[in-house]
Amino acid sequence: LYSPVGFIDDNSTKRGAIIQGVRVLGTVGDIESVAETENVEEVVIAIAGIDGEKLRMLVKRCRQRGIVCRILPSFSRLLEMDHEMRDIELSDLMRRAPKDLDIAEIQKYVCGKNVLVTGAAGSIGSEIVRQCLRFSPNVIAAVDQSEFGLYSLKEELGHESVKYVLGDVKQEEFVDCLMKCHRPDIIFHAAAYKHVPLLEENVSEAIRNNIGCTKIMAFAADKYNVKSFVLISTDKAVKPSSIMGATKRICELLIQNFNRLSNTEFVAVRFGNVLGSSGSVVPKFMQQIKSGKPVTVTHPDATRYFMLIDEAVQLVLQAAAIGRGGEIFILDMGMP
Structure with a gap:
């Protein structure tokens, strides 16, 4: 009391x-x-x-x-x-107040559109779905190969404007049917593997999933005259020193090449460390502190920058709304 x-x-x-x-x-x-x-x-x-x-x-x-x-x-x-x-x-x-966020521009970009989100059951993809709903899209096709992930998202959101699609975007036939059925105006491609150490040990699967999926989705976007394609990338694509970073850099180059040849506007948005996202280092740090164990860092002088998921996705929508094709947007991660 x-x-x-x-x-x-x-x-x-x-x-x-x-x-x-x-x-x-x-x-x-x-x-x-x-x-x-x-x-x-x-x-x-x-x-x-x-x-x-x-x-x-x-x-x-x-x-x-x-x-x-x-x-x-x-x-x-x-x-x-x-x-x-x-x-x-x-x-x-x-939490920080996003700077230069143009809500009217985002509303214009999303309102009344057919939106397709790959990796929709993941931490970033699901937040894209949530935030797009605020701007009154015609329909959102939330696509993921995780049955439980999609089920959880549906339990959370429900919503008649969201179609929950179970499937693997590495399969060209599935993607073709997906495009015919939902005819998206906007694609947010968030499906990817991103656990850096694990991908070092599974190189072929990292290439097949990250690069292969992006190639299939980009071809489909061009074929079906999608207006806007947004690749969720990573700051690890800058001078990549890991398999994950290298696959994402190749994805960026891939969509930039598509942008030169296609009527679709292809853009990429690079993330840094996003607090609460799947694979984020923060839960690991907190568990180590809670257990009284040393906090494992890559280097004692390393500086880490973090952003909240909702902040990051707000900026993704902003970048997508102002993008004209070919750009790679880098999120300002603020103070360390």
Whole structure:
């Protein structure tokens, strides 16, 4: 049970106001003094759309005084029946407001279109499906070879505008039927293997899956006059030193060649480390810390940059909307 002692609000004109019997005691700058005076044990953060930097500052100040911090979902999440107050997670602390995001341009790009997403049950592909739904597409064909992955996505989203298609895009006949049936205007090609050490030991399958799939999908996009083809690539394609990076670099070159010969606009978007994505190093780091084990890094002086999945996909949609064919977009990963 909670016993609220007061509100804190950055609007200084609200100081002293009483809301539902609870007084506004000051601004965020007064947290320390209020906490001492009122013997505060827990702070609940309910600032809509708070960015990661401000949240990190608040959490640090509270923890220095032994105060527990928890967070309430945004108003939009409350409308989605997410009523639970929860502990602050790493993704909350890393959140940033996307810069130069042109929602109107993305809306124009997606609205009323037939969208096809390969690798739709994966972490990136599923977020592309979620975000495209916000912009009122005509239909989204969510394609994946993982039966359970598609089932889970369908359980989460449902939605009459999404068609859940089970199949392997390495099979040309399947892809041809897929294109005839759904006639996409836009293809987001997110299907790929990306576990770097594993692909070092399975080179032929890495080539067959990553390069082979991209070649088949690119041929199909050209054949069926798809307006826009977006390849999800990686920063490991820059001077590649791994099999995964090399396959992705070849995929980039492949679609750039297609772009010169096709009416379809082919673009690629390079990702860095995406927090929470399948294969992300962060869960491994957290498990090592939790287990009291050393954190395994490639080099003590290495600098890592991370981005949240939803932030990354917002920028993918932006890049796709402004792309005119042939570009390789690189996401600004922000501060390390």
